[in-house]
Amino acid sequence: MSQNMSEDRDDGGTASPLRAGIGEDVRKRLDRNPMVHRIDAPQLEIYGRQDFLSAEETAGLRAMIDADAKPSTLFSGSANADYRTSHSCNLNPWDKLVLAVSDRICALTGLPARHGETLQGQRYAPGQEYKVHCDYFPVTASYWPQMRTSGGQRTWTAMIYLSPVEAGGETHFPQCEFMVPPVEGMILIWNNMDRDGAPNRFSLHAARPVERGTKYVVTKWFRERPWG
Numbered sequence: 001m002s003q004n005m006s007e008d009r010d011d012g013g014t015a016s017p018l019r020a021g022i023g024e025d026v027r028k029r030l031d032r033n034p035m036v037h038r039i040d041a042p043q044l045e046i047y048g049r050q051d052f053l054s055a056e057e058t059a060g061l062r063a064m065i066d067a068d069a070k071p072s073t074l075f076s077g078s079a080n081a082d083y084r085t086s087h088s089c090n091l092n093p094w095d096k097l098v099l100a101v102s103d104r105i106c107a108l109t110g111l112p113a114r115h116g117e118t119l120q121g122q123r124y125a126p127g128q129e130y131k132v133h134c135d136y137f138p139v140t141a142s143y144w145p146q147m148r149t150s151g152g153q154r155t156w157t158a159m160i161y162l163s164p165v166e167a168g169g170e171t172h173f174p175q176c177e178f179m180v181p182p183v184e185g186m187i188l189i190w191n192n193m194d195r196d197g198a199p200n201r202f203s204l205h206a207a208r209p210v211e212r213g214t215k216y217v218v219t220k221w222f223r224e225r226p227w228g
Ligand SMILES: O=C(O)CCC(=O)C(=O)O
Pocket: 122, 130, 135, 159, 169, 170, 171, 172, 205, 206, 207, 208, 217, 219
């Protein structure tokens, strides 16, 4: 393999001033927002904010998910029957509510709208889960060259809980030894990169199986460059 090819392939997997700068900008912005609290995890930048959406907004998004959700696939497109057992869908980016929620996420984080992927909705019935994974792209994946030219690496993830869950359904960060129980209307925001802008293995996470109730979330993944 030529030097050039290996540089191409490794671009998303190494330290990067661009990604480090994005991390710092968002961190500074969230740190000075009194409504936002930093979750105490020394190896991971992760924040929460309660009441990010109203009950009317969460109900509206749940209805959109119920109308469109299909069995979830993995990013790789692989049919992995028991890895991600939820139902999911991309939400219509031109819908008024979806636009308002996306704009609010961008205002909170300071991240540009054009770096954000389409808001994705997800629903978990009892027993359904999303096993441990990282949201950033592995540069060894077959789809990486395509991702690299369509916005590059994923940096921050913003996820909003749209329903209370009676039992189970926590978002678990096993490398950091904590989990977040779903609270309707709360947004969780974390940086998938470390301080140097390299993929952070401490961002590994899972959606634990729902035990009782139904869990709904929306997720927005942000790229290091404009997406598309
Ligand atoms: O549902 C959750 O708690 C986590 C979802 C998730 O990991 C994702 O959408 O990338």
